[in-house]
Amino acid sequence: MEDPFEEHKRLEKARKRVEDIKGFYKHLAAYVLVNAFLLIMHAINLDPGEKFWSWGSFITPLSWGIGLLAHWLTVYSRSIFFSRDWEERKIQEYMDREKNQSNKWE
Template sequence: MGRYRKRLLENFQDENFNPDTRYELAYKRVKRIKGFYIHLLIYVLVNAFIIVSSFNRSVLGTEVFFRWETFSTALFWGIGLVAHGMSVFGRDLFFGADWEERKIKEFMDKDKSQKWE
């Protein structure tokens, strides 16, 4: 767990930390997570509509399906969606909350077992 996150958790457990402030921080976090999931839902719906309508036009013979224009919106909006997810979930999105500590312990245990004493 990172130093900043550890310090933040210690502040949550501190008896001097106002319960109203804790509620406010939790409320803001829930709102950010909810905003990300709404963004994800709109991304899926809009891009599904674009791709399905392009596919339908290609089946009718008026257009070619595999064109840059068909998938460019999904690609660039997807990059923005990943950035939004990283801002909401942070590093925990890929590595988990205590990934660093687990990896350090794993390497230390590995080094310990390889030494001849």
Template sequence: MENKNYTDDQKYIRAKKKVKAIKGFYVHFTVYLLVNAFLIVSRMFSSGGYEDLWDWQTYNTAIFWGIGILFHAFKVFGMGILLGKDWEDHKIKEFMDKDKRDSWE
């Protein structure tokens, strides 16, 4: 009985760490959005106006920080966020349905 409680405690600790990691990602992503929106808008109003929207320097922080956000997402949610099991199952069903429709035509 004591071993089962230990397992439940470990599950709770792991779940709590996962929730904390997800929360940390969302905070990081929110800060990313706010800071980059501020940088882009302030650059637009401080110098060349709308012409600066097409300048590389307007977006370089957002691009490189965005790469960091992507890696943070992979760390928190795993690589399955893009091509996970659900995606595979969905694609298999999609191709099977397509083959089924094609065979009846």
């Protein structure tokens, strides 16, 4: 039988993972809806002779898309940069180091 503390820890980790995924999909939905609205409004309000396919039409989707990509990387690519697993290993390493240092004086 698994230790109740470990089971609770795994449950909390799973809940956090689900919340992260849910947050990404909310971000994606907002991105699609807002940018579709902005592009439609821009197309409707074009001045005569103004081109739709210009830098100004797509600056918001492009810049926001970079942020959305970063969000995706943090949710689905755990091994990139400083993942939660890395954080947990580092915390454990520092705790072990501190414990070993305090044991030297006993």
